Each structure stands twice: as structure tokens, then as C-alpha cells.
Amino acid sequence: MDADMTPQLKGINTYVRRDPDGKVVATYFYAWKGGPRLPGKPGSREFVAAYEEAHRQAKARTGDDLASLALKYQASPEFTGLAEGTRKEWRRFISLICADGSEFDIGGLPIAALDDPRVKGDLLAWRDQWQHTKRKADFAMQVLSRVLSFGRQRGLLATNAAVGLGHLYNGNRADQIWTPEDIAAYVDASTSPEISFVPQLACLTGLRLHDLHTLTWDEVGPVAIEKPTRKSNYTKVAVIPLLDETKELLARIKTQQLARNEELLRAAASGSGPEPALPATVLSHTLGRSWKYSGLSTRVSDTQKASSPRVTKHLHDARGTFATRLRRAGLTAPEIADVLGWDEERVEKLLAIYVDRQTIVMGIAERIQRLEAEARVAQKPPGPVSMTRASVDAVGSTKPSTVRKLATASNEERNRMKYPLIGLCALMGDKGVERRSPWVSDDWLGAEIARDPWLFREVEFEAGYFDLPSDADALRWPIPASTAEEMGRRLTASYR
Template sequence: MGPSGFSPPRFPKRLPPLSIAGNKSAMRVRLKGINRVTKKSASGKSVTYYYAWKGGPRLEGEPGSAEFITSYNRAVSQKRAPRTDLLVSIFDGYQDSTEFADLAERTRKDYRRLLRVIDDEFGDFPIAALEDRRTRGEFLAWRERLAVKSRRQADYAFAVLARTLSWAYNRGLAPLNPCERPGRLYRAARNENVWSDADEKAFHAKAPAHLRLALTLALWTGQRQGDLLRLQWAAFDGSTIRLRQRKTKVTVAVPVGAPLKAALEAVKAEYKREGKPLPATILATERGTEWTESGFRASWRKACIKAGVTGVTFHDLRGTAVTRLAIAGATVPEIAAITGHSLKEVGTILDAHYMHRDPALGEAAIRKLEGRAISPN
């Protein structure tokens, strides 16, 4: 999910070789490090600007012209050595680190986008100033300004800054991390955001088969959308689904319940009946191809609209699975073993985010108590 409120430019690593026009045989010169920024003017027309490097001076003239080459050479000759005493060196160092490389691809993409926003604001901030008590106030004030557009994305940007400074502090590159434990501005009110039985029935009644399978798979495994979209048939051995979660690197083995097993076997039988090979992934498009995350979100949103399902998202299916397991009498450790949450995370979900004090829990508790009670007669 791209953070709302931010529109940082996209910088390609390298542009194609540029030609100096004017002669019958143009001279081709490869210019290293050039960055390109495309913006929309007030009229809606796209305009492209070229810079000598990321954060460098803007180049004059049209790409390939003598004026363009001259302005590039002038910028390179005036370029100074990188400043290791400024936060920009920490931002660049973090993105070159193994810790950053170990993040999921989608997370790295989000972090790069936000680090460009942070760099624009604090790239020239002295590292030594991190020791000043007023620095924390400066960072928090910046978060407050971002929160005017989106509290959630302001928290996300601040979390990226805090993680980057934590990386630097642990390696002796920063004297301290003034962004530790800032608290949150955004509080999700998800007490009622669980899929009801009525929501599930409505979706099954209107949605296409390949999306109904996605619903069943999510409700009976409690896994994240990204992990389910990449889940391959090889992970299903007929009784268990085994996967390694991309975000947490946790490996889980989920026993396959009867409704999910029936759905999976039905899909396999359908492909066999049509004489088609199974796609690599369990969840596939109508054409049998792998989903892109954006394509799946768009199709899922349309299916929910058609089914009249509102107020809940695919993400809510993970919490719904936790809730249903709890109502069925599963313990916190049992739930964590299936969904891959930590014990603390399961407790938090049940207590604050999804449980909404379901009356079925009270009913189940009384029935259990009745089973243990000693008759007074």
C-alpha cells in the first residue's frame, strides 16, 4: 500500500545513452547517475526534469544537446564529497545494509519511498545534533505536519525514521535514537470489523469461484494476503498446508479443515476434468495465471461490491479467523500455531481489535462451566 499524502519522485538507476544532436553522425555519450523526475503541471500535462544525480542540480537544455552535456559536466566538476556528518549518509547507509535487504520486497519499496520524503526534510540535518533534547521535538513536529493529511501514514513515516536511526545507533553511526517509543497518532477502530456469517454467505452467493476459494483459504488458515497469493500447490500435501511467512519469516503448518480440503480438491478435480495442468499457485486468476497484488485487490473489491459486503476487507479475514478459532474453544497457543502470530499478538487481537466481545464466547464459557459444575442435589 502506497502511503497516502506522499508523492515522491521515482528515480531510475540509469538513463539510456544520450546523443549530442547537430551533426549527421551524432556522438553518443553515456552520462552516469542522471536522475529523471516526471511531474504534472497545473494543466495536467506531464513534464520531465533531469538532474545530475539524486538531489543534484537540475540540468539545462534537452537531453542529448550540447547545453545538456555542458551543464552535466559543470555539475560533476563542482560536486563535493559526500557529507558523512549529515543524516543523508545514514539514510543511504541503511538502504545499502543487509538489514534493509532482508526486508520483504514490498516493504523495501515502501521504505525507499518514505526515506526519500525523510531525506527531503532531514537529509542535511547534522548527526551530532541528535544528542540535543530539542531534536526529538523537531521530529515529532514533522510527524504532526504529516498527520494533517493522514495520521496512519505519518506514523508509518516516523516508524521508518525510527528504525533507520536505530540501525545507525546500533552500529555506532549515531549518538542515540531520539525517535524511540513515540506512541501512535492513528488508532484503528476495528472492534466490529470481522466477517459475519452473513457476509460470508453473501460473498459465496455472488463472487466467482476463484475468489470464493480465496475467502475459504483465508478463513481456514488465517494467513496474510501476500502469503496466500504466493502459496503453491506443492505446499498442500492433502492434509496440511506448510508455508513460511514472508513478513515474519515464521514457518507454520496449518491442518486443513474439511471445508477447505473440499474446496481445494474440487479445484484440482476441475483442472483434471478440463485436461489443464494445475497452476503453480493455489490462488489464480480465471485464466489460471498468478495474481499480482494490485490485480487481486481490484478484483476482490469488485466482488465485495457485487455481493453487498461492506465495512470489512480481505485483511480482516485474518482477524476473523482468530476470532472464530477462539469462539470454537481454541486456546491462544493453538491459535498462534495456526496463524503464525506471537502469543501476545493473538491476545491483543482478541482483546482489542477483532473480538468485540462476541456473545458466542459468553455462551461457550457458560456451557463449559456447566460441564464442570457439581450438582447441589
């Protein structure tokens, strides 16, 4: 047999793998789209035998086994409605589910057996083939679970036997956000300004690499980026607000593209290459053209490997970094969910993971300061105190000696009180400032915050008594993020 026989084998699916520069690295052949991979060279005995065996097994299906169910799912609207990249990835695992030639294959399991609790042992044995590549094993079980869920929805199964079988990979992405140090290490290792922009833009937009490499200048508006997302099969548009940092980065990218274009134009004028046009996409390579996804992904990975210290964060972690930036900018969980395309519950969970340690410590310090201050005030009546800005800066909060001074003050002195503003309210991190003293009203405190949000300053006021609202009804006044961070650092330092 030779390669001339290959065209007679109908339905063969060919996949060509290329390197980042577009050169063909390998060519793979499959019995059909989504079918098993064919070994050997096209036309060889091994190749033709594998093709015929794959089709023989497909024809021999009675329609009442797991493989048939998996193929039904692959032909269903639930599958065809997925994004192209998702379908491509899932077909590989559906082929593994359909296999029925080796000891651990499960494609031949009868539909009736899938409702027997004992089948879980077979499913786990199938998964454990890839126990040394835990992510692959877990992903295989994810696809299998979706196939069984499809069977349950269609009335073919009573249960989903894959539910509750657990995961092998226990990777924890807690606090995996790109830090300024990560960005600096990556930029230092970059072979060109063009490749250095990638994680910076990801951290300021939250876009996945598939969407980032196709982001066009036309999709960048004056106040937001509007980008149809690949994960939604381009049916949903992500609306991403432009932060000041994002605008600055985009300006630098545009400047670099113009400089690169001038360089290429000079080279073209000397006969070194064709005259280039400016790229339509925000990200481009040193030849002044848009990236191909595989090429960009490889270059990012190579740059991370070359960085020192090595950057181990995933580019996908940039979405958590962006969520943190939005949180600091004052957006609520529902607003962040809209921007990132997540459901609100997931946002709440991920914010708990991705919020930086400084914010957590700041919040703890603030609560401790507030509770201690309230306890001291409950024990002794208030009185006047005079504290300098320097003394407040040094301690970050009211000390017991201050409260003792308040207790010894006369009634006349209490009529006009001088007191650190931090003793009248609580800093709630990125949520703003909340009144925590019955001595002043919301109106007075709101006006004082609007005048100057620096809490470590002395204020003068007429002491009164105003009921404190419940937590649900408490008013909060927003303050600049930079001011909140600086005050938080001082509060944290005072409790160390």
C-alpha cells in the first residue's frame, strides 16, 4: 500500500501543527472529525488498518453503550453551541470516552450499567490512567460528567455516576495575581517592547489571551473597551472600563507601533522588505503584523521561562489581578461580575482569593481598632483631648492615655472638643469611611470627610449624642484609594 490509497479513505480529518513562525512542525490524521487518531504514515498498512478498525467499531455500535451516548452529545445543540476552541478541546476527550480497545477503556459500557453504583470503580480506573497528569485526568472526568448529564437530561440515565468522584489536582490559585515585581521581571526578560505589553494589558483589561490577541483599536472607545468574547462564541460583548493606567499603556503601545512602522518603512525603502501597514490589532509583533494565537502564547511562555526570578503566574491569573483593581476602584461584586462575565457568587469567592494581603490585614486592623475604641468609650465618659498630627501619625489610633484625658475634662471643655478624626469613624478599606461615634452626626462627618479625608488629623466639634445606625443602615463616604491605602498602612503598623 502507498499514499495513493489515502484519498480512497473517506472522511479523514487532517490537523497541521505549526510553530510560531508558521512553519509546519507535524501533521496528524484522524479517522473522522473527533474520531481516533490514525498511527503510521498515510497509505501504510498500519494507517489503513487503524482506519478500517475505527469505522468497524463505529458501525458495530448498538446505540446502547457509553460511546454512542458520547457521540450523541457531540452531535447535540448543547455541544455545537459551545465556543469553537472548547469544542476542539472536548472532542479529544470524547474520543477517549468512546475508546473500547484496552483494559481501562469505557466506551463499551452498556447504558444500563451506568446507573449501577458499582460502575464508579470503572470510571475511576479510567480516570487514573492519567494520574501522573492530574489536570488531564480531571478534565477527562469533567467531559465525561457532561456526557452523563446530557444522558440524564434526555431521559437515558437516572443518575450521573461521575458526580462526587472528586479531583486529583488540588492546585490552589489563592493570591495568584501578577504583582509589580512579576511584571518587572517579565518586562526585563522580554525580547521586544511588543511582547512586554502582553501581561500588562491582560492585568488592565481582564481579557483572556484568545481575546487579547484579536483586540482591535476599533474596539477601544474613549471610556471603555467593547469586545465580543471568544468563550461566548462571540455572542456576548465584554464592556471593560478604561482605567487611567490602561489609557497610559494603550498610548505607549500605539507609540511603539508607530515607531516600529517607521523602522519597517525605512527597511522597505532600502529594498529589505515589503512596505508595511499599521496593524489593526492592539498587540502586534516586531514585523508590524498581528499575532497568531499559537505564536503569541509561545512567546509569552518563553519570556516567563527566561525571567529572573522566574514568573510562575499564569496569564489567566491576570483576570484576578484586574478584579482586584476594579475592587480598589470602588466597583461592587455585581459590577465586577458584569465586566468579567462571571456570576456574582463566583465573583464573591474569587475576590476573597485574589484580594491582596495588605487589604486583608488593613481590614483586620481597622476592625480591631474600632472594637477596642468602642470598648474604651463604653467604660469611660468622653472628654477633650489635644493631639498633634505627629503623635497621631506615630500611633495611628487613640491610646488609653487619650481616653483618660477625656475622662478628666470639664463640661465646659467638652463643649468644643478637639479630637483625632480616626476616633470618630472607621476606615472600611475600599468601601470608604463609616461613622462609629455617637458624639457627631452623619451630616457633620460627611462634610468633614469631603473637606479632607485624612483621618489622622485633629478636628474640633461640639459634642452631642446621635444614635448609631445598624450596619445595614450605616452611611459610608468614599475616599481616594491612595489615601485609604496610606492610612491602612499606618493602622496596620500601629498594631504590629
